[in-house]
Amino acid sequence: MTTESEKLRHDLRRLLGAANVLTAKEDLIAYSFDGTAALQQMPGGVVFASSTADVAGILKLANEYKTAVVTRGSGTGLSGGSLPSQDCIVLCTVKMDKILELDRANLTMLVEPGVTTLQIADAAVSAGLFYPPDPGSMKISTIGGNVAENSGGLRGLKYGVTRNYVMGLEVVLPNGEVMWLGNKCVKDVAGYSLKDVFIGSEGTLGVITKVLLRLIPKPVAKKTMVATFAQMDQAAEAVSAIIAAQIIPCTLEFLDRMTIHCVEDFARIGLPLDCEALLLMETDGHPVVVAEEAAQMEKICREQGCLEVRVAKDDAEATKLASARRSAFSALARVAPTTILEDATVPRSELAKMIRFVEATAKKYKLRVGTFGHMGDGNLHPTFLTDERNKEEMHRVEEAFKEIFDEAMRLGGTITGEHGIGLAKKSFLPKFAGEAQMRVMRELRHVLDPNGILNPGKMFD
Numbered sequence: 001m002t003t004e005s006e007k008l009r010h011d012l013r014r015l016l017g018a019a020n021v022l023t024a025k026e027d028l029i030a031y032s033f034d035g036t037a038a039l040q041q042m043p044g045g046v047v048f049a050s051s052t053a054d055v056a057g058i059l060k061l062a063n064e065y066k067t068a069v070v071t072r073g074s075g076t077g078l079s080g081g082s083l084p085s086q087d088c089i090v091l092c093t094v095k096m097d098k099i100l101e102l103d104r105a106n107l108t109m110l111v112e113p114g115v116t117t118l119q120i121a122d123a124a125v126s127a128g129l130f131y132p133p134d135p136g137s138m139k140i141s142t143i144g145g146n147v148a149e150n151s152g153g154l155r156g157l158k159y160g161v162t163r164n165y166v167m168g169l170e171v172v173l174p175n176g177e178v179m180w181l182g183n184k185c186v187k188d189v190a191g192y193s194l195k196d197v198f199i200g201s202e203g204t205l206g207v208i209t210k211v212l213l214r215l216i217p218k219p220v221a222k223k224t225m226v227a228t229f230a231q232m233d234q235a236a237e238a239v240s241a242i243i244a245a246q247i248i249p250c251t252l253e254f255l256d257r258m259t260i261h262c263v264e265d266f267a268r269i270g271l272p273l274d275c276e277a278l279l280l281m282e283t284d285g286h287p288v289v290v291a292e293e294a295a296q297m298e299k300i301c302r303e304q305g306c307l308e309v310r311v312a313k314d315d316a317e318a319t320k321l322a323s324a325r326r327s328a329f330s331a332l333a334r335v336a337p338t339t340i341l342e343d344a345t346v347p348r349s350e351l352a353k354m355i356r357f358v359e360a361t362a363k364k365y366k367l368r369v370g371t372f373g374h375m376g377d378g379n380l381h382p383t384f385l386t387d388e389r390n391k392e393e394m395h396r397v398e399e400a401f402k403e404i405f406d407e408a409m410r411l412g413g414t415i416t417g418e419h420g421i422g423l424a425k426k427s428f429l430p431k432f433a434g435e436a437q438m439r440v441m442r443e444l445r446h447v448l449d450p451n452g453i454l455n456p457g458k459m460f461d
């Protein structure tokens with residue numbers, strides 16, 4: 001260890017207290033990876049901030065010592081965003097975990113970045129309100145991570161993603177300066193919307209230290225149902241017909257045969273196994289509208305030749321049916337040592353084509369794949385079940401993904417619908433974004449972070 005890094009550790013301990021600075025190898029291992037398969041890198045140290053002033057102090061020291069800082073919430077990211085860079089400081093926000101204000105007059109909630117998504121959802125419900133974004137990881141993911149990734153969830157089709165609920169942000173810039181963006185006004189067009197630049201910036205432009213969230217009234221009623229199909233195309237047609245009938249369900253998710261079997265094996269929900277595709281549909285709102293939409297969706301599925309429609313009789317059954325989708329990733333992850341989950345996304349009209357392409361590509365490269373995802377918004381999760389110790393198979397997985405992302409772009413889609421670029425999809429970004437966009441993003445980042453302190457090597461170099 002150099003004298004410089006010893007001095008930095010000393011200064012960090014003085015700033016944060018020794019208990020908030022980890023440097024022992026056995027402590028650092030837990031922070032050397034995130035939710036992304038096959039990526040690991042030891043950091044130089046891990047620090048826990050408890051306040052905005054702590055974050056500002058850490059960033060000032062990092063600039064002084066020219067040391068990289070990687071911000072980390074719960075480390076559930078699926079694109080390697082919070083993976084440490086070599087010898088960096090991991091700045092962990094989980095101790096900034098307070099709900100600071102719930103404003104019933106303005107329907108807003110002010111929170112620190114380490115509050116979990118579920119805590120926010122529960123606090124909203126206890127005030128009779130609703131915070132819709134519900135990433136599959138919501139029990140542990142932090143709101144800071146959600147904002148930095150602009151995370152989506154199962155309700156994205158009707159209610160949108162994290163961005164749609166962020167009214168304001170407090171951000172510490174890479175040089176330690178504190179900036180507040182946005183406010184409680186429903187309308188505000190003063191200056192550039194810089195708040196939106198930080199949403200989805202994956203920890204590369206600043207550290208989010210407070211989030212002002214928009215809440216909405218809680219829907220009074222909800223109906224959950226599952227439909228199964230003998231062919232994937234029928235399920236895709238049913239989705240198109242539901243949207244064409246001007247029904248926007250809050251959830252319209254699908255599972256393919258492989259995923260259905262893995263989920264049933266794992267969760268014993270009682271799903272029918274003799275089908276190629278399963279649709280999970282939820283409609284919420286006024287009870288009359290909910291009943292009408294549910295009946296229409298059932299009719300549409302039957303017209304498309306579905307095998308069976310099961311409507312949940314009560315909340316307990318609804319939760320059980322929804323858990324089929326919520327447990328998809330965990331269920332697939334039991335099958336092989338390494339689970340690589342991606343999120344190629346296409347316009348809804350191209351879904352069936354994209355699903356067929358994923359299946360054909362898996363066959364071509366002799367790989368096992370399970371696909372599930374947000375069918376209503378074109379966001380697919382092709383998940384390869386592999387083993388990172390098998391280098392030859394990992395190479396085939398990489399080749400398969402290249403083809404899948406190329407096809408997604410060819411169909412007018414994107415290389416990531418919600419998991420972000422991070423390290424995992426960095427090589428695909430230049431082709432997707434084009435020269436002008438890459439230049440503007442690089443220049444913006446350089447203006448904010450001239451010393452390249454924050455999350456170096458992520459998203460782009």
Ligand SMILES: Cc1cc2nc3c(=O)[nH]c(=O)nc-3n(C[C@H](O)[C@H](O)[C@H](O)COP(=O)(O)OP(=O)(O)OC[C@H]3O[C@@H](n4cnc5c(N)ncnc54)[C@H](O)[C@@H]3O)c2cc1C
Pocket residue numbers: 034035070071072073074075076077078080081082093113134135136137140141142143144145146147148149150151152153154202203204206207208209329330418419455
């Ligand atoms: C089982 C499972 C299911 C998932 N389901 C979904 C899903 O449905 N939808 C979805 O969108 N994602 C999903 N994810 C991915 C992941 O949970 C989300 O990206 C989540 O928002 C990450 O939150 P986190 O607190 O774990 O952030 P981390 O993984 O710690 O960090 C993610 C990124 O955000 C940055 N960051 C974190 N906190 C801050 C901050 N305060 N300021 C600035 N930058 C910050 C990090 O540097 C990193 O680049 C899932 C992951 C798993 C493991």
